Amino acid sequence: MKNDVNRQWVVADAAGGNGLGLTRDQFEYRETAVPEIGDGEMLVRSVYFSCDPMNHAWVKGLEERFKAIPIGDPMCGGVAGRVVKSRHPDFRPGDAVTGFMEFADYVATGPMDRTGTALQRIPDGFDLASGLATLGMNGLCAYFGMGDFGHVKPGDTVVVSGAAGAIGSVAGQLARLSGARVIGIAGGPRKCALLTGDLGFDAAIDYKAEDVPSRMAALCPDGIDVFFDNVGGAILDAALANMAHGGRIVICGGIATYNSPGPGLQNHMALAMRACTMSGFFFFDYIARFGEGVKRLGTLLKSGKIKEVLDVADGFDAYPDAALGQFEGRNTGKQLVRIADDPGR
Amino acid sequence: MKNDVNRQWVVADAAGGNGLGLTRDQFEYRETAVPEIGDGEMLVRSVYFSCDPMNHAWVKGLEERFKAIPIGDPMCGGVAGRVVKSRHPDFRPGDAVTGFMEFADYVATGPMDRTGTALQRIPDGFDLASGLATLGMNGLCAYFGMGDFGHVKPGDTVVVSGAAGAIGSVAGQLARLSGARVIGIAGGPRKCALLTGDLGFDAAIDYKAEDVPSRMAALCPDGIDVFFDNVGGAILDAALANMAHGGRIVICGGIATYNSPGPGLQNHMALAMRACTMSGFFFFDYIARFGEGVKRLGTLLKSGKIKEVLDVADGFDAYPDAALGQFEGRNTGKQLVRIADDPGR
Numbered sequence: 001m002k003n004d005v006n007r008q009w010v011v012a013d014a015a016g017g018n019g020l021g022l023t024r025d026q027f028e029y030r031e032t033a034v035p036e037i038g039d040g041e042m043l044v045r046s047v048y049f050s051c052d053p054m055n056h057a058w059v060k061g062l063e064e065r066f067k068a069i070p071i072g073d074p075m076c077g078g079v080a081g082r083v084v085k086s087r088h089p090d091f092r093p094g095d096a097v098t099g100f101m102e103f104a105d106y107v108a109t110g111p112m113d114r115t116g117t118a119l120q121r122i123p124d125g126f127d128l129a130s131g132l133a134t135l136g137m138n139g140l141c142a143y144f145g146m147g148d149f150g151h152v153k154p155g156d157t158v159v160v161s162g163a164a165g166a167i168g169s170v171a172g173q174l175a176r177l178s179g180a181r182v183i184g185i186a187g188g189p190r191k192c193a194l195l196t197g198d199l200g201f202d203a204a205i206d207y208k209a210e211d212v213p214s215r216m217a218a219l220c221p222d223g224i225d226v227f228f229d230n231v232g233g234a235i236l237d238a239a240l241a242n243m244a245h246g247g248r249i250v251i252c253g254g255i256a257t258y259n260s261p262g263p264g265l266q267n268h269m270a271l272a273m274r275a276c277t278m279s280g281f282f283f284f285d286y287i288a289r290f291g292e293g294v295k296r297l298g299t300l301l302k303s304g305k306i307k308e309v310l311d312v313a314d315g316f317d318a319y320p321d322a323a324l325g326q327f328e329g330r331n332t333g334k335q336l337v338r339i340a341d342d343p344g345r
Numbered sequence: 346m347k348n349d350v351n352r353q354w355v356v357a358d359a360a361g362g363n364g365l366g367l368t369r370d371q372f373e374y375r376e377t378a379v380p381e382i383g384d385g386e387m388l389v390r391s392v393y394f395s396c397d398p399m400n401h402a403w404v405k406g407l408e409e410r411f412k413a414i415p416i417g418d419p420m421c422g423g424v425a426g427r428v429v430k431s432r433h434p435d436f437r438p439g440d441a442v443t444g445f446m447e448f449a450d451y452v453a454t455g456p457m458d459r460t461g462t463a464l465q466r467i468p469d470g471f472d473l474a475s476g477l478a479t480l481g482m483n484g485l486c487a488y489f490g491m492g493d494f495g496h497v498k499p500g501d502t503v504v505v506s507g508a509a510g511a512i513g514s515v516a517g518q519l520a521r522l523s524g525a526r527v528i529g530i531a532g533g534p535r536k537c538a539l540l541t542g543d544l545g546f547d548a549a550i551d552y553k554a555e556d557v558p559s560r561m562a563a564l565c566p567d568g569i570d571v572f573f574d575n576v577g578g579a580i581l582d583a584a585l586a587n588m589a590h591g592g593r594i595v596i597c598g599g600i601a602t603y604n605s606p607g608p609g610l611q612n613h614m615a616l617a618m619r620a621c622t623m624s625g626f627f628f629f630d631y632i633a634r635f636g637e638g639v640k641r642l643g644t645l646l647k648s649g650k651i652k653e654v655l656d657v658a659d660g661f662d663a664y665p666d667a668a669l670g671q672f673e674g675r676n677t678g679k680q681l682v683r684i685a686d687d688p689g690r
Binding site (some may be wrong): 232245252257263266270277281282 | 461581608611614622
């Protein structure tokens, strides 16, 4: 790669394929010049792209901060990188930052990212990858979701779907640290072994090989106190049917529902019969508390009390396949694409 | 009717018809003798039977307090009546009580009803009917549901489904008293006129004649802050799609889902995108606060700040049709069956 070429992934066909435009030809490769920066801007050298299912929905526009990305414009998502030039007083070359930015080698940006959120700094002593994973949106979603809505008490039975994913793996570990018995749902024996092995989950359900409702019932004879959901669909419906009285369901994601609507939830009346609450939360409502979350997660990560699971695809060209693979559950842990060496401080 | 004959409705065919056995031949008429009472018991003269959709599910058994009623046993439900004999120190002839009891002219009961809940006393100055409606389970569900989970603030937009029903009519009026703009959903022009007329709702949606999602969107341009649901199904899905950021959904009932499962909820991810909470509550968790609720509702009812809407079918034989009619939305307000004159104090 020459230094004067700026590779980009561009949105090529927002309407193609299915409801979310989730096809390989949605992404088009383009080379442009490395952008110039103006006053108050900096140039960020991207190192990691973050693959988040939400990125795809962003192409068509999402609520609030995510206006539709026009066809022909760069694809956007979470990026971790280094400031390499700065004309902003608060940022210096070598600063490690994350934000929702263009998927390109180089991005000229002010202190606010494409969603209007301040760029986040990655604390010293952590790899840039952690800035997108445990210390980024994924870890923070686990932290705020489990903390503010799970209300985990020692002895609770907590079930996490998408448990081997970027958010689920952290959410489950946080619940264990709160004294809960934690059961993870994941696809395939390798992911399940990761959960009950390295990550210390008490049990795992392999949704590809086992009947989730009956395994849930068997593993949770007194019901589920907290269900932390990243999946939606039939798995959420099974959890509804197995909730304990007074249980809490945290809606974090719904990857099973993003590409096809599916049969819909049948068991919502369990909320009334068992006095349960199903809460969603919006990540950007927590901006003022990002610092608190990063501090806590950083401490836990550094001490080894939570383990970070990364799934890193190598090279700029790896992005589309890595992004699409998430919807097939190909990733284990946080799916990243490493597009360049970290230039470092 | 002779005084020595005790008419009963008996569960005849719990498996028949559909999922909840909701057919006319589920109910069988039987005459028995007026029961004798033992020590610690009293004889209650039933005056009103309460028609609640839940009664039917009880035939097959429900969560917690509602074990399945065996075929051949008396049908049970909410009853308001007078104590006519007592061998219990706390009850005297003339006392007005309600409880979940057999649907019969006379019931021998201790101070606990068929669900293990203490019989409730109807305060002096209120008709026995109010003891089942505004001051009974229906009014209390509205009070606790709207109060503990709706968190209505002045200026909020509140939408109530089943708004012309026993619970919805009270829930909507309570929300108005909290300063909300209240929109009711009901079936047919007569019910809608009741809502916007006598009951003071700000607007009504006729789900039988209007497209609920588009009317909801038009009437709630800033979204729904509180959705109080008695219906479930497509109407709940429409509400999910129209929630405001930070909105609260209170799951009180799901009459649309009791007889046929329907297509299921598609829009639950709105909970995450709009930081909403969907809470159910279980009536019997609130036993310790029944007194508080009855006092408040009684004050509002007496002062005319909330109006009670009763739909009274007359005569013992009217029960099965009245019970079934609820599932077709035939009732307006609280469906009761008046089986005898109130013998009075």
